[in-house]
Amino acid sequence: MNIYVCVKQTVDLQQVRIRKETREPVLDGVPLTIGNIDKNALEEGVRLRDKLGGKVIGVSAGSEELNDTIKEALAMGADEAIMIIAPELEGAESSTVAMALAKAIEKTGEIGIILLGEGSSDNYSGQVGPRIAEILDLPQITYVSSLEAEGNTVKAVRNLEDCFETVEAEMPVVVSVVSEINEPRIPAVTQILKAGRKPKQIYSPAELGVEIAGSQIKTISNLAPEQDRKRLLFQEGVGQDVKSLVAALESEGLLGR
């Protein structure tokens, strides 16, 4: 049985800075990594494999750099990787990515569980999981905060914010997880070194019969929130300044709440 874990290559958010003048994120040259919640999905996949046996297969679509980025998934415990590589797949919209991932998964063998993060680190559309389920005609369980598998059945707790829902489904099944499901491991050095030698299968969209249509979604604006600073400077001496500061904070409704 194969456990597929879909991961997305995104810029490392910790390394992104905002250009003050324009409030635009500076994305040029920022190191790439796999999405944060994707790591939870991977961790869950590895945990299930250790219990149920089978293989964990990392699946991802993106640019050439994916060859490097995917090593993170392999170092975390994936046994092999499937990549769909084309320049136009980088940042492609959810419908295209879901189609590419689904077709690649379909092509490669027996599906047990397809795991994803609830949303990607960058766009967070949360669409790819449900779309894959639809394309492959599989049951789906979203926002999973706890997952157990027994035989051919999975039992999942969905975190719906105001309540928890426990559901069961037969495999094959698509499951998207939330970040509290587990604590992703930090890969050991020897695992990182071995990652480079694990099997990798690369497809082009054409090989999977996936057409990359023109984008239907237009990004109108991508700006950091405006930080409107008060720029108050108190320089009358400490005694007076403390009083002025407190008064200023009170007038903003920030004290004595």
Add this chain to the structure above:
Amino acid sequence: MDKFDVIIVGAGLAGLSAAYVLAKEGIEVVIIERGDYPGAKNVTGGRLYVNPVRQYLPDIWDDAPLERHVTNEMVTMMSPDNSVSMRFRSDKFDQKPYHSYTVLRATFDRWLAAQAEKAGAMLVTKNRVDDVIKEQGKVIGVVTAGEELGADVVVACDGVLSFVAEKAGMIVPGQPRNFAVGLKEVIELPRTTLEDRFGLTGDEGVAQMFMGSLTQGRFGGGFLYTNKASVSLGMVVGIRDLIERKPGVEVHLLLDEFKERPEIVPLIKGGEPVEYSAHVIPEGGLAGLTPLFGDGILVAGDAAGFSLNMGITVRGMEFAIASGVMAARAIIEARAKNDFSASTLSCYQQFLENSFVMKDFRTFQHTPHVLDNSRFYGYYPQFAGKLLEDLYTVDSGPKAKISDTIRKNLSLGESLRMGKDLLGGLKI
């Protein structure tokens, strides 16, 4: 314990150069780097001289992501209320192959690491080496994140104050006088603004050195390098002077004051600081070098002390690249003999002796002593500034003869001391 041919600690220029050469030879090499990516923690003032190292890494320079080639050399002597600058520009420096480039390490090191990986080197980032493993006095591996990794040779390229060389028992903690601290800001400016401000055409660049009041009499100076669309601005101050000189000062405040000088303000106006870094710099010269080899271990780059104050330039990156390459060559030789003992690895020292590295270190061995003279950082810049101020001042009364103005500024005692410093200066 997993075993590899070579483990390199630190993905700086020494480590990456060594890894690149070893990987090209088909040798199994692992680089362990604690930063998020190679270059994330690496600091330089900002310029690389390519000529000395072109032959050591022959195939990389055409594609290397360097910033601007330096055609303009500037020196500025600063006093508290004036400054004297010299600007030298040469057509020769604008001819290919360019001899010197400004460089941003976050970009360059990442690229060099990618080249080493393409050649077959294995890179592990975000991991710190915590210890070396020794067996009967011989280094046989390292410990990282609780895991033991074995190797025929460990190359310590972990920078100044090398933890690996220290754990291997090769060095004792250093003396303050052999080290300086460098601080740097990278300030982003639109390309055209930068080129207009500095009078630059195309990819030409300027390198400017500052000495005098900015370090308040302490050993050191300031620097400014133009990158493609940013300026690297910073200063270097001797650690012993920072400890001993009274009144004490916090070194980052020196940089802040330097940035507020009218000589600097218009150059960086409107720029956005995008990087702030600080680093210890080895400045001990020949006397500050650590032992370079031991059983199963080599030391290269800043870890070995390969950074040299040559009076008007402080150079480290060329020595790092060359020493990394020569460490690799020594390992290749040791592999041929299948003997990784100190006596075989000692050919590393020999390679260095025969290269510009040790030759430069011997040529400039007196520089640290000669430069350890507070008059260079106080008296001379002030003398030059005061003299020019007097020469250029036209008062209401009659103007003094030029020779009288010079005499007024330079007493007999000062001339003698100046003569003595000059004689000392001849040593460098």
